[in-house]
Every structure is written in C-alpha cells, then in structure tokens.
Amino acid sequence: MTEKHVDSVTGVETTGHVWDGDLRELNKPLPRWWLYVLYACIVWSIGYWVFYPAWPVVNGDYTKGMFDYSQRGEVSKEVAAAKAAQSKYFEQIAATPVGEITKNEELLPFVMAGGAAVFGDRCGPCHGKGGGGAVGYPNLNDDDWLWGGTPEAIQQTITHGIRSGDPEARDMAMPRFGLDGVLKPAEIADTAQYVLSLSGHSTDAAAAERGKTIFADNCVACHGEEGKGNQDMGAPNLTDGIWLYGGKLADIEKTIETGRGGVMPYWTGRLDPVTIKMLAAYVHSLGGGQ
Ligand code: HEC
Numbered sequence: 001m002t003e004k005h006v007d008s009v010t011g012v013e014t015t016g017h018v019w020d021g022d023l024r025e026l027n028k029p030l031p032r033w034w035l036y037v038l039y040a041c042i043v044w045s046i047g048y049w050v051f052y053p054a055w056p057v058v059n060g061d062y063t064k065g066m067f068d069y070s071q072r073g074e075v076s077k078e079v080a081a082a083k084a085a086q087s088k089y090f091e092q093i094a095a096t097p098v099g100e101i102t103k104n105e106e107l108l109p110f111v112m113a114g115g116a117a118v119f120g121d122r123c124g125p126c127h128g129k130g131g132g133g134a135v136g137y138p139n140l141n142d143d144d145w146l147w148g149g150t151p152e153a154i155q156q157t158i159t160h161g162i163r164s165g166d167p168e169a170r171d172m173a174m175p176r177f178g179l180d181g182v183l184k185p186a187e188i189a190d191t192a193q194y195v196l197s198l199s200g201h202s203t204d205a206a207a208a209e210r211g212k213t214i215f216a217d218n219c220v221a222c223h224g225e226e227g228k229g230n231q232d233m234g235a236p237n238l239t240d241g242i243w244l245y246g247g248k249l250a251d252i253e254k255t256i257e258t259g260r261g262g263v264m265p266y267w268t269g270r271l272d273p274v275t276i277k278m279l280a281a282y283v284h285s286l287g288g289g290q
C-alpha cells in the first residue's frame with residue numbers, strides 16, 4: 001500500500017512506502033555536495049573515455065583514446081631510452097683500449113656495474129662470487145697472478161682461456177713428472193720438501209737439500225732459478241706461500257706427480273668483446289691489478 005503523506009513532526013513529505021501499518025520513510029533530498037561530486041565524476045569519466053583507453057570492443061580490442069596511451073607503450077619507451085643511453089657507453093668501450101678504461105672516470109662506474117653482474121653469472125661458479133677463488137681456481141683479488149695482472153693480460157686470459165682448446169689459449173702445462181715416470185716417488189717427495197723450503201715451510205732439511213738438485217734439473221726452466229715463477233708460462237711463484245692447489249706436502253707431491261693442468265674456458269664467441277673488456281677491467285679492479 002502506498003500513500004504520500006506529510007510527516008507531522010518534521011514537515012517533510014514521505015516516499016509513500018508504509019510498513020507495519022504506520023512506519024513511513026521521509027523523502028529527504030540527496031546532500032548537495034554528494035550530488036555535485038557525482039556529476040563531476042560523470043563529466044570526468046566522459047573525458048577519460050575520450051582521451052584514454054576505456055571500453056572493450058569486439059575481437060578483444062578496446063577503445064584507444066585520443067592520447068594513445070598504454071602502460072606497455074610507456075615501458076617500451078623507457079626501455080628504448082635506457083638502451084640508447086647504454087649504447088653510447090658500449091660504443092665508447094668498444095673504441096677504448098682496456099688499459100685506458102681502467103683510468104676513465106666517466107666509463108668506469110658503468111663498466112664496474114656491468115662487469116660485476118656478468119662476473120657473478122659466468123665466473124662466480126668457479127672463481128667465487130667476489131673472485132675469492134678455491135682450490136684449483138685462482139683468487140682474483142690478490143696481486144699473485146699466474147698469467148699476468150695487467151688489463152691486457154687479463155683480457156687475453158678471458159678471451160682465449162687457459163688450456164681451453166682455443167687456438168690462442170694460454171697453453172703451457174707443467175709436465176706430469178710422476179705419471180710419466182720422469183721422477184720416482186722418493187724424488188718427488190724430496191722435491192716437494194725443497195719447494196716447501198722456498199717459503200720457509202720445509203719439515204725435512206736433508207730431503208729439501210736433495211730436492212734442490214732435482215729442482216735445478218727439472219723445474220727452473222719454468223719456475224725460475226729462485227722458484228719465483230714465470231707469467232709467460234703460467235708457472236706460479238713457489239716462494240710466496242700462496243697456493244693454487246694447496247700448500248701441504250701431499251698437495252705439492254700431487255702437483256709434481258700429475259702436473260694438474262687447470263682449465264679455464266675461453267669466452268670469445270660466448271661473450272661479446274665489449275663484455276669481455278668490461279670483465280677484464282672489473283677483474284683488474286678487484287684489488288690486485290698490475
Ligand atoms: C670452469 C671454471 C672456470 C670458469 C667458469 C672461469 N674460470 Fe677463470 N680460471 C679457471 C681456472 C681453473 C683458472 C686457472 C688456470 C690455470 O691453472 O692456469 C682460471 C684463471 C683465470 C684467470 C687468470 C688468473 C691469473 O692468476 O693469471 C683469470 C683472469 C680468470 N680466470 C678470469 C675469469 C673470468 C673473468 C671468468 C668469467 C668470464 C672466468 N675466469 C671463468 C676456471 C674458470
């Protein structure tokens with residue numbers, strides 16, 4: 001039952017709905033401020049439909065709006081801008097010799113960031129994330145270099161690798177004195193004692209004395225008269241107490257027996273020359289660059 005009616009208490013007309021015989025609803029107008037906000041929203045939404053993508057249409061498409069705006073488009077524009085900014089750096093790096101990159105204040109921050117990222121990815125599995133190394137994998141943070149620590153030498157090592165099978169790889173290997181029967185086990189033990197004596201760690205002076213002659217006959221060609229090594233051959237310095245394969249007597253005996261022959265992969269063809277240059281500069285910066 002509906003019946004319009006003016007409420008006697010408030011003087012406001014009711015909506016005409018009546019419940020339970022005498023319960024009526026006052027017909028109060030919407031607040032002004034609320035209505036204005038509603039109208040403003042309607043006007044704004046029409047503007048939005050005109051200028052921005054809004055309504056779905058057939059075929060999974062949608063109205064594009066006069067501004068032709070899309071978030072995907074904005075991201076592509078940003079990516080293109082970042083690429084353009086980077087390619088400027090890439091061109092400069094390509095044109096700059098690696099030895100000068102390490103002195104170039106403008107390029108260096110970019111090169112360090114790029115080098116660190118690739119290093120973590122490609123080199124970290126063997127050399128450790130920060131280049132700290134492990135047994136058989138040289139520490140790249142110290143100034144003890146097997147093959148040389150100038151930016152150019154490092155670039156060469158990374159490009160062609162070590163005993164990697166690349167035609168220009170660093171190839172010199174230590175002979176397998178034990179496996180190939182050049183030295184008998186007792187001679188190897190004596191030579192190992194002599195090698196230890198070079199850094200003051202020999203435990204048997206008589207054996208070291210015997211080993212001295214064997215060393216002079218078999219080892220100085222690569223490791224030098226004083227055992228200080230030779231970077232042209234990748235022959236480590238044996239006097240500094242820094243060991244690639246461990247400094248215990250048994251470790252050194254094993255090295256003499258087998259020659260070890262550590263392999264570092266080549267990266268030419270797998271990383272572009274600019275990335276290799278960035279890596280060389282990064283490794284050079286790790287602490288022990290020459
Ligand atoms: C599969 C393991 C492996 C990976 C991956 C690897 N290396 Fe090596 N790297 C070695 C080994 C092993 C040696 C030492 C070889 C030797 O005994 O002379 C070496 C040696 C080096 C040296 C010479 C150090 C010196 O004292 O002269 C440099 C520089 C180097 N690596 C840089 C890199 C960089 C940069 C990367 C990444 C692009 C990389 N390595 C990836 C195993 C690896």
Ligand code: HEC
Binds near residue numbers: 146174235256
């Ligand atoms: C043809 C050159 C050559 C000759 C000869 C040679 N070495 Fe080496 N030696 C190397 C090279 C190269 C390495 C590095 C091997 C590697 O990185 O895998 C090495 C590594 C070593 C190491 C390991 C050092 C470390 O840091 O762990 C020891 C020890 C060593 N040599 C001792 C000797 C002794 C002793 C002799 C003589 C009996 C000898 N070498 C003869 C080239 C030579």
